[in-house]
Amino acid sequence: MKTTQKRTNIREKTIHTVYKVPVIIAASVMVFTFSLILILENQYPNILSLIGVLETKDFNRETYLLTLGYIDLVFVMILFYLIFNNNQVFNIILGVVFLFLSFFSTSRLYGLPEEILNALERKDDKTYLQIMDLSGPTFYTIGFTFAVLIFLLFRLISQLMKDREDHIIYVPKYFSKENQNREEEAKDTFRExxxxxxxxxxxxxxxxxxxxxxxxxxxxxxxxxxxxxxxxxxxxxxxxxxxxxxxxxxxxxxxxxxxxxxxxxxxxxxxxxxxxxxxxxxxxxxxxxxxxxxxxxxxxxxxxxxxxxxxxxxxxxxxxxxxxxxxxxxxxxxxxxxxxxxxxxx
Missing domain, CATH: 3.30.450.40 (GAF domain)
Known part of the structure; x- marks a missing residue:
């Protein structure tokens, strides 16, 4: 059973190695493509519509740009995973991205009522306060959840940053008098x-x-x-x-x-x-x-x-x-x- 498992692990490692380079190249191409689209969209809005690739004029502008950014981020994370696989560096990068998205999502959530009112062209204070009162408990729950996740993330990162020697379990090796005598006899027999x-x-x-x-x-x-x-x-x-x-x-x-x-x-x-x-x-x-x-x-x-x-x-x-x-x-x-x-x- 151990031999079969070892051969399976070797086979899986070989397959992973064979496909790793092509996937890294593909992910790099996708990162470059979506990053270029984002840059061009900021300079020339609806550039994909202008060149006849995709009709984007009917899209919500902000949602469209966020979608491009998140797709780009997904390929960036895939690229980092392939490069730093089984490495503390990837775990730390993943933690930093999570922190950034947590703060970004929280700020977007707290600004959501005002954005809704602006979109509906309702700017009276009474309506704004009513919406804030209704959404307050939800915001607090989400904020507390993010706080717990961030705390756990810091715990994980601090654990990963520890010296590897902290994870080594040293098992003392004890030899009985009989074992020592057997080893000495074996050495004497070989020498003779x-x-x-x-x-x-x-x-x-x-x-x-x-x-x-x-x-x-x-x-x-x-x-x-x-x-x-x-x-x-x-x-x-x-x-x-x-x-x-x-x-x-x-x-x-x-x-x-x-x-x-x-x-x-x-x-x-x-x-x-x-x-x-x-x-x-x-x-x-x-x-x-x-x-x-x-x-x-x-x-x-x-x-x-x-x-x-x-x-x-x-x-x-x-x-x-x-x-x-x-x-x-x-x-x-x-x-x-x-x-x-x-x-x-x-």
Whole structure:
């Protein structure tokens, strides 16, 4: 369930990213268009009627301009939302806009009775006072509501402006004596295993018979110590001006003399290790990547561990690739990084 949810979130984020730029461009165009119309309307009233786009002469002038302004404001807010999404800046901008509209709406409401009287050409004080008496409770209710909303808004903004560290919950981590002992035992076991592997590999090099290939002996010993099914040692070469790694030695790996196995730096997993000069572990191996052939048939290993061979000056001399039916661990990679240095020693 967690994996499905994570994939869904990634998919939604990807869709949001794909459509974000076009929507920002569209919102920017709309903001520019409506802002331009507002500017032209103030300079040349009913400009849309004059150019034959929209008949605006019959519209209420003030309502028409307010409508244009609010539409423009909507696209401005959309633009800010897309730019400052999930950001405190957008929340603060939204709060400022709300405050402005609150004060503007309140002032318009309190001036509404007088505007109605002026529109009806009724300017006697008695009628004005009657309208004010009738609308007074409504105005007070609306004013109080706006006051509560503004108070809540200030509370929200002040909360958002706080340092993020205030929202971090620090959970102390306690270790029992037993847990500490287990961790120390695991570290000791890893240290002892690493020392044993290095000791066995070094012994196989020192005890090899005269005439035995050192690189082949070293590769065989590494493969036996890590209990892998297949091992390959690549050497760095330059072909037509391109940096390559080419097959040099193999453990349980057959390559006909008529064939070659080479990777350009950055090509395939071995080429990536050569380019980055850092070891990797991959527990997802493509079909037919490496086949282990036996009397029972052939099968594909489940895990790869590939490490660069660097000399004392950090020059890349080659790459070692190991394949196993059991998954390699980060501890395996750490040990392999330490023993590959012996490929550089004469």
């Amino acid at each position: 295993r690493g020392q044993l592997i290095k000791k066995n590999i070094q012994a196989s090099i020192l005890n090899r018979e005269e005439g035995d290939d050192k690189e082949q002996t070293l590769l065989n010993s590494i493969c036996r110590e890590f209990q892998v099914s297949t091992g390959i040692y690549y050497k760095t070469t330059v072909v037509d001006g391109k940096n390559m790694i080419s097959f040099s030695k193999g453990f349980s790996f057959y390559l006909p003399e008529s064939q070659t196995l080479s990777y350009e730096f950055g090509e395939g997993l071995p080429g990536q290790v050569a380019a980055t000069r850092s070891s990797i572990i991959s527990n997802t191996i493509p079909d037919n990547y490496i086949k282990v052939v036996s009397g029972l048939g052939d099968s594909t290993p489940s895990s790869l561990m590939i490490a660069p061979i660097l000399d004392a000056d950090a020059n890349l001399l080659g790459v070692v690739e190991l394949a196993s039916f059991k998954n390699f661990t980060p501890e395996d990679r750490e040990i392999l990084d330490k023993v590959t240095i012996w490929f550089t020693e004469s």
